[in-house]
Amino acid sequence: MTREWAADWLVLGTQPIGNMSFSYPVMLDLTQRHVAVFGGGAVAVRKVRALRHAGVASIVVVSPDFHPDLPAEVRRLTDIYRPSHLEGIDLALAVTNSTAVNDQIVRDCLDRRIWVNRADTSADLPGDFVTPAQLQKGPVIVTVSAGSASLTASIRDGLADRWDDRWTVLAETMQKLRPLVVASAHLPPERRSEILRRLAGDEALERLTRDGVEGFKTWARELIGAVS
Numbered sequence: 001m002t003r004e005w006a007a008d009w010l011v012l013g014t015q016p017i018g019n020m021s022f023s024y025p026v027m028l029d030l031t032q033r034h035v036a037v038f039g040g041g042a043v044a045v046r047k048v049r050a051l052r053h054a055g056v057a058s059i060v061v062v063s064p065d066f067h068p069d070l071p072a073e074v075r076r077l078t079d080i081y082r083p084s085h086l087e088g089i090d091l092a093l094a095v096t097n098s099t100a101v102n103d104q105i106v107r108d109c110l111d112r113r114i115w116v117n118r119a120d121t122s123a124d125l126p127g128d129f130v131t132p133a134q135l136q137k138g139p140v141i142v143t144v145s146a147g148s149a150s151l152t153a154s155i156r157d158g159l160a161d162r163w164d165d166r167w168t169v170l171a172e173t174m175q176k177l178r179p180l181v182v183a184s185a186h187l188p189p190e191r192r193s194e195i196l197r198r199l200a201g202d203e204a205l206e207r208l209t210r211d212g213v214e215g216f217k218t219w220a221r222e223l224i225g226a227v228s
């Protein structure tokens with residue numbers, strides 16, 4: 001009896017959690033893009049902070065009221081959502097506390113081919129993307145999407161605890177050295193690939209452990225210098 005119940009539970013457990021149709025990860029450059037956020041509550045505050053951190057060209061928040069923590073620099077439009085607010089917008093976030101309004105925003109964005117996120121969930125009108133949890137370590141951004149906000153954040157925190165600080169040093173070094181390797185036009189492509197692999201591989205990690213950051217950087221410069 002217990003085993004049958006357990007088996008049923010396991011079968012249920014294989015169903016997708018939440019809406020897992022958001023399955024194509026991208027990293028967006030929004031520095032030339034115009035974003036509209038509909039709703040001015042706590043979720044808007046979090047999303048606006050992340051957008052500002054990403055250097056978005058312009059953000060407008062449209063809402064009848066605004067949370068006190070909403071960044072002061074962001075443009076505010078005291079109004080309820082209207083389709084005319086979508087003019088000139090590249091990306092929209094439907095974060096009002098009304099399912100019907102969020103539905104309408106998603107519909108209007110689909111009609112206009114504007115990419116849209118919604119903070120609540122809907123099977124019929126899910127929008128185009130969800131915002132994952134993120135962990136930033138120097139130039140490295142790790143994102144997590146698990147189909148449940150709390151699980152997503154918890155996995156992100158688990159990854160943060162397991163972060164190897166040597167990866168941050170590798171990424172910072174690679175940011176400087178990769179352009180030099182790529183610009184070495186006289187090097188055969190396979191040699192360039194080999195150098196880039198060595199700068200990112202186990203040997204690089206071992207050098208960092210053994211020789212410290214400065215020793216590693218000297219090795220990396222020599223590796224490039226020897227062939228350029």
Ligand SMILES: C[C@@]1(CC(=O)O)c2cc3[nH]c(cc4nc(cc5[nH]c(cc(n2)[C@H]1CCC(=O)O)[C@@](C)(CC(=O)O)[C@@H]5CCC(=O)O)C(CC(=O)O)=C4CCC(=O)O)c(CCC(=O)O)c3CC(=O)O
Nearest residue numbers: 118119120121130131132133145146147148149150152153
């Ligand atoms: C589908 C998605 C849509 C989207 O927003 O894109 C969505 C939906 C919903 N979130 C809800 C609740 C909460 N979400 C958070 C926090 C975060 N939520 C984020 C993403 C997403 N949330 C997308 C899925 C991402 C994925 O899994 O792939 C994070 C990762 C990124 C971000 O948005 O910044 C950010 C991490 C912040 C961090 O960095 O720690 C907190 C905690 C807090 O507020 O402090 C709570 C309260 C606690 C709880 O309930 O878990 C509810 C129920 C609302 C209700 O009760 O009605 C819904 C609706 C529903 O599930 O139906």
Ligand SMILES: NC(=O)C1=CN([C@@H]2O[C@H](COP(=O)(O)OP(=O)(O)OC[C@H]3O[C@@H](n4cnc5c(N)ncnc54)[C@H](O)[C@@H]3O)[C@@H](O)[C@H]2O)C=CC1
Nearest residue numbers: 039040041042043044063065080081095096097101119120
């Ligand atoms: N994705 C996520 O991480 C989370 C999502 N949620 C969902 O997001 C929704 C919003 O959450 P909160 O910001 O905490 O709610 P909130 O109640 O603090 O804010 C909602 C905002 O929407 C505005 N609004 C209402 N009707 C509007 C309209 N027609 N046009 C423009 N703005 C309008 C309100 O005036 C208010 O400023 C919740 O109802 C919930 O479904 C909630 C928590 C986390």
